[in-house]
Amino acid sequence: MEGIMQKENEKEKKKETEKCLNCGSSIEKDYILFINGAEYSFDSFECAVNFVAPRCSHCQSVIFGTGLKDAGEIFCNTTCSEKGQIVSMVP
Numbered sequence: 001m002e003g004i005m006q007k008e009n010e011k012e013k014k015k016e017t018e019k020c021l022n023c024g025s026s027i028e029k030d031y032i033l034f035i036n037g038a039e040y041s042f043d044s045f046e047c048a049v050n051f052v053a054p055r056c057s058h059c060q061s062v063i064f065g066t067g068l069k070d071a072g073e074i075f076c077n078t079t080c081s082e083k084g085q086i087v088s089m090v091p
């Protein structure tokens with residue numbers, strides 16, 4: 001009996017202190033992502049995307065689509081891909 005009570009208290013405590021992994025604000029509406037078996041909680045879809053989406057190697061924009069992969073780097077479009085190459089050639 002005591003064990004069950006303790007478990008419920010822990011559960012409540014966890015709910016109170018749950019914070020968005022991206023911005024740190026407390027979570028009212030859960031947006032939970034499961035990636036490779038790990039659980040990630042966020043307060044909004046935007047925060048979830050910001051946290052997990054790749055960013056353009058040149059302009060740091062969040063890449064929602066497939067993006068352009070070039071020599072191990074990812075870019076949002078061809079312009080950034082070309083600029084990124086020029087930057088990386090500068091010694």
Ligand SMILES: [Zn+2]
Nearest residue numbers: 020023043047
């Ligand atoms: Zn957030």
Ligand SMILES: [Zn+2]
Nearest residue numbers: 056059076080
């Ligand atoms: Zn870009």
